[in-house]
Amino acid sequence: MLEELKKQVYEANMELPQKGLVTYTWGNVSGIDRERGLFVIKPSGVEYEKLSPEDMVVMDLSGNKVEGEMNPSSDTPTHLELYKAFKDLGGVVHTHSPWATSWAQAGRSIPCYGTTHADYFYGDIPCARGLTKAEIEKDYEKNTGLVIIETFKDKNPIYVPGVLCTNHGPFTWGKDAGEAVHNAVVLEEVAKMAYRAEHLKDGISPAPRVIQDKHFFRKHGENAYYGQ
Amino acid sequence: MLEELKKQVYEANMELPQKGLVTYTWGNVSGIDRERGLFVIKPSGVEYEKLSPEDMVVMDLSGNKVEGEMNPSSDTPTHLELYKAFKDLGGVVHTHSPWATSWAQAGRSIPCYGTTHADYFYGDIPCARGLTKAEIEKDYEKNTGLVIIETFKDKNPIYVPGVLCTNHGPFTWGKDAGEAVHNAVVLEEVAKMAYRAEHLKDGISPAPRVIQDKHFFRKHGENAYYGQ
Amino acid sequence: MLEELKKQVYEANMELPQKGLVTYTWGNVSGIDRERGLFVIKPSGVEYEKLSPEDMVVMDLSGNKVEGEMNPSSDTPTHLELYKAFKDLGGVVHTHSPWATSWAQAGRSIPCYGTTHADYFYGDIPCARGLTKAEIEKDYEKNTGLVIIETFKDKNPIYVPGVLCTNHGPFTWGKDAGEAVHNAVVLEEVAKMAYRAEHLKDGISPAPRVIQDKHFFRKHGENAYYGQ
Amino acid sequence: MLEELKKQVYEANMELPQKGLVTYTWGNVSGIDRERGLFVIKPSGVEYEKLSPEDMVVMDLSGNKVEGEMNPSSDTPTHLELYKAFKDLGGVVHTHSPWATSWAQAGRSIPCYGTTHADYFYGDIPCARGLTKAEIEKDYEKNTGLVIIETFKDKNPIYVPGVLCTNHGPFTWGKDAGEAVHNAVVLEEVAKMAYRAEHLKDGISPAPRVIQDKHFFRKHGENAYYGQ
Numbered sequence: 001m002l003e004e005l006k007k008q009v010y011e012a013n014m015e016l017p018q019k020g021l022v023t024y025t026w027g028n029v030s031g032i033d034r035e036r037g038l039f040v041i042k043p044s045g046v047e048y049e050k051l052s053p054e055d056m057v058v059m060d061l062s063g064n065k066v067e068g069e070m071n072p073s074s075d076t077p078t079h080l081e082l083y084k085a086f087k088d089l090g091g092v093v094h095t096h097s098p099w100a101t102s103w104a105q106a107g108r109s110i111p112c113y114g115t116t117h118a119d120y121f122y123g124d125i126p127c128a129r130g131l132t133k134a135e136i137e138k139d140y141e142k143n144t145g146l147v148i149i150e151t152f153k154d155k156n157p158i159y160v161p162g163v164l165c166t167n168h169g170p171f172t173w174g175k176d177a178g179e180a181v182h183n184a185v186v187l188e189e190v191a192k193m194a195y196r197a198e199h200l201k202d203g204i205s206p207a208p209r210v211i212q213d214k215h216f217f218r219k220h221g222e223n224a225y226y227g228q
Numbered sequence: 229m230l231e232e233l234k235k236q237v238y239e240a241n242m243e244l245p246q247k248g249l250v251t252y253t254w255g256n257v258s259g260i261d262r263e264r265g266l267f268v269i270k271p272s273g274v275e276y277e278k279l280s281p282e283d284m285v286v287m288d289l290s291g292n293k294v295e296g297e298m299n300p301s302s303d304t305p306t307h308l309e310l311y312k313a314f315k316d317l318g319g320v321v322h323t324h325s326p327w328a329t330s331w332a333q334a335g336r337s338i339p340c341y342g343t344t345h346a347d348y349f350y351g352d353i354p355c356a357r358g359l360t361k362a363e364i365e366k367d368y369e370k371n372t373g374l375v376i377i378e379t380f381k382d383k384n385p386i387y388v389p390g391v392l393c394t395n396h397g398p399f400t401w402g403k404d405a406g407e408a409v410h411n412a413v414v415l416e417e418v419a420k421m422a423y424r425a426e427h428l429k430d431g432i433s434p435a436p437r438v439i440q441d442k443h444f445f446r447k448h449g450e451n452a453y454y455g456q
Numbered sequence: 457m458l459e460e461l462k463k464q465v466y467e468a469n470m471e472l473p474q475k476g477l478v479t480y481t482w483g484n485v486s487g488i489d490r491e492r493g494l495f496v497i498k499p500s501g502v503e504y505e506k507l508s509p510e511d512m513v514v515m516d517l518s519g520n521k522v523e524g525e526m527n528p529s530s531d532t533p534t535h536l537e538l539y540k541a542f543k544d545l546g547g548v549v550h551t552h553s554p555w556a557t558s559w560a561q562a563g564r565s566i567p568c569y570g571t572t573h574a575d576y577f578y579g580d581i582p583c584a585r586g587l588t589k590a591e592i593e594k595d596y597e598k599n600t601g602l603v604i605i606e607t608f609k610d611k612n613p614i615y616v617p618g619v620l621c622t623n624h625g626p627f628t629w630g631k632d633a634g635e636a637v638h639n640a641v642v643l644e645e646v647a648k649m650a651y652r653a654e655h656l657k658d659g660i661s662p663a664p665r666v667i668q669d670k671h672f673f674r675k676h677g678e679n680a681y682y683g684q
Numbered sequence: 685m686l687e688e689l690k691k692q693v694y695e696a697n698m699e700l701p702q703k704g705l706v707t708y709t710w711g712n713v714s715g716i717d718r719e720r721g722l723f724v725i726k727p728s729g730v731e732y733e734k735l736s737p738e739d740m741v742v743m744d745l746s747g748n749k750v751e752g753e754m755n756p757s758s759d760t761p762t763h764l765e766l767y768k769a770f771k772d773l774g775g776v777v778h779t780h781s782p783w784a785t786s787w788a789q790a791g792r793s794i795p796c797y798g799t800t801h802a803d804y805f806y807g808d809i810p811c812a813r814g815l816t817k818a819e820i821e822k823d824y825e826k827n828t829g830l831v832i833i834e835t836f837k838d839k840n841p842i843y844v845p846g847v848l849c850t851n852h853g854p855f856t857w858g859k860d861a862g863e864a865v866h867n868a869v870v871l872e873e874v875a876k877m878a879y880r881a882e883h884l885k886d887g888i889s890p891a892p893r894v895i896q897d898k899h900f901f902r903k904h905g906e907n908a909y910y911g912q
Contacts, residue, residue: 023645026572045683074674074682096572098645102652105569106660113333114395116254116324133666140670167570167663189251189326195656196330200423204334207395210361214368218302226302227273341789342851344710344780417707417782424786428879432790435851438817442824446758454758455729479873482800501911530902530910552800554873558880561797562888589894596898623798623891651884
């Protein structure tokens with residue numbers, strides 16, 4: 001079942017090591033079929049070079065495995081909460097990509113210092129608060145999803161397609177698995193350039209809102225004019 | 229029309245990802261035929277792996293599309309202003325290359341700390357002032373060109389073949405599209421080494437003018453003796 | 457003799473340059489056959505591209521060469537001490553991988569700033585004290601092993617599968633030569649991200665113990681649930 | 685003439701871009717035949733992909749071109765002075781490799797922070813003083829050689845096979861062209877790790893002399909025991 005979606009999710013997973021976003025098995029991608037209410041995700045801890053489309057695991061939105069011989073990614077409950085709360089998401093990615101993870105380890109949101117950031121993320125890329133002891137000890141992966149959702153209570157997840165989890169790493173998303181990976185690549189570039197910009201100027205300020213608006217809405221929404 | 233120029237511009241565009249200067253579609257190259265008053269530029273938002281020479285868009289210097297099925301790069305009005313103001317330019321490049329963009333995000337010109345810089349850029353690589361709200365909201369890309377031109381009112385664009393745009397990224401140029409890309413690669417190297425030199429020495433000073441002169445004029449002008 | 461082990465150790469050695477952990481001959485891997493009390497190690501100063509499985513040198517735990525035409529790695533006495541003291545090790549790796557070596561040169565242990573670290577190393581990755589003049593001048597390589605063992609007097613080497621040696625570089629280990637290389641790769645990633653996290657936040661603190669516990673024991677021990 | 689030496693020098697030149705030490709034409713290697721008093725060097729400003737062994741230029745130690753259709757590297761007078769002053773050199777390399785050049789731009793010698801450095805360079809890798817105005821304006825490349833020689837008046841160039849030139853970049857050398865390139869690679873690695881070690885520890889000190897001695901003389905001189 002869901003052969004086309006499995007193939008898409010498989011290919012999106014394979015893109016992670018190709019783009020330099022993951023070492024070993026440190027990442028996972030999922031994609032959802034909204035009509036059927038089923039999502040497809042990478043199995044847990046399997047090396048990328050050994051994956052095939054058939055290895056993808058099919059889950060329902062109650063967290064039951066519907067198809068697949070292997071255990072799904074240990075981060076599956078996080079993906080699940082995101083799909084339930086953010087109705088427009090078609091794909092979710094988690095990585096430990098090094099620049100984004102460094103910001104997450106510092107517990108800092110990434111300010112928007114320029115147009116590369118503003119072309120994809122509207123405003124800061126937020127860092128979710130650290131989990132409490134209770135949230136970590138029981139249902140850790142589910143609570144990781146819930147704290148992301150809490151972080152977005154005043155934000156539009158389509159305008160800000162990613163987040164950092166304190167002491168952990170990034171999650172990104174998009175309209176499908178491929179776009180979620182695309183946003184993971186962008187986040188890594190943006191995280192790198194923000195680090196360097198801060199080290200080039202003490203007391204640096206974010207880019208003015210007007211240029212953030214210009215770039216974001218040049219590519220998104222009804223007045224977009226970038227591309228074909 | 230302009231088949232040879234299209235091919236040159238296509239190849240110069242393809243060099244951007246090969247040299248590690250662009251991620252996804254974050255860059256564009258153009259080249260001009262001065263006799264005909266027409267320039268050729270990459271279409272907007274098209275992936276490099278899908279480009280072909282025939283996809284290049286031909287524009288006149290009034291901003292009209294003369295040939296091509298696709299929309300030209302959204303940065304076309306910037307290229308246009310540069311060609312009109314700087315009569316010796318044969319090619320223009322825009323990228324979001326990470327080191328140069330980090331300086332642009334910090335809003336800083338790159339001081340000349342050594343001979344690698346002085347071999348190609350005479351003095352600072354300037355950072356243009358940020359645009360005003362009005363300049364951003366209307367004719368943003370054209371105004372980006374105009375603020376670059378303003379930055380060069382006391383500079384020779386042939387001696388300083390590139391600029392940083394605050395909160396945005398670099399533009400470079402040259403006698404043709406290939407040389408413009410060459411200068412984009414040099415700028416990225418120079419930006420990287422200037423960052424690191426500053427972090428190795430508090431209160432670092434630029435290289436003495438005499439060594440900047442020596443290196444720049446060893447490679448440029450009538451007394452040049454570098455090369456064959 | 458030990459053909460299978462030689463092949464494993466050869467392949468683990470070859471992985472070092474493939475993973476970007478060594479320049480020239482700056483690294484070595486060994487693996488042990490605990491039943492026979494013999495270990496296999498790379499010959500000293502031989503280029504990786506010229507190595508073959510037959511070049512691996514077989515040593516006993518008294519430091520005698522049992523088989524092999526070449527001299528064993530000059531670091532052999534360090535490997536030997538580690539095998540004698542830490543009974544569960546099956547493989548040992550030494551590299552000068554740049555991020556881990558930078559921490560070693562600074563004489564600093566790597567704090568656990570996040571889950572990437574906690575997935576593999578429980579708590580700090582310690583930096584062993586510098587050797588005394590006497591320890592350096594006589595039996596330097598053996599004393600390097602002894603000071604590592606001293607560093608672990610209150611630590612479990614299976615929970616913390618690596619160490620930094622002051623002014624020198626890292627050693628890692630694992631249940632076999634392949635896992636020891638795996639841990640060397642992880643250490644390098646972790647060292648890089650810890651450096652960057654510190655430069656993103658003054659006064660950064662390690663990740664809370666509860667999240668370190670969660671991640672470490674999600675992958676290790678009887679309650680592990682990561683993987684298949 | 686000197687076909688074997690030309691081939692060696694050609695191959696050593698080609699190694700520079702392969703090892704990531706040069707961008708475009710920013711480097712050159714030479715090698716000398718001491719019996720004949722002739723050295724072979726890369727032609728000036730020729731792209732590496734277009735080089736062939738026959739393009740190498742043969743020079744005598746008075747600075748006359750003995751064979752070759754092209755101009756020799758503009759840095760030829762620097763190589764020449766080094767060969768005349770340092771009688772044991774068989775090969776010389778100049779690059780603008782980014783880490784070493786960053787130290788040169790900062791005008792700083794590289795302290796010995798660890799064994800990677802001490803395995804190849806005994807003590808600091810010195811930064812030569814900046815040239816005076818007069819030294820730059822006339823016979824610049826020759827004076828670059830002379831200031832290097834001045835820097836080594838109390839140093840053994842075999843023990844310290846490289847130098848940084850203020851505001852410029854590194855020169856390295858060795859018993860032949862290949863070893864000179866080897867030392868250029870080592871210098872770049874050492875420069876990178878020294879930068880990072882300094883940023884990990886305020887007030888960092890060089891490695892104790894005793895460990896520098898141990899490592900340097902483990903690989904060099906009559907008591908060496910590293911390798912086969």
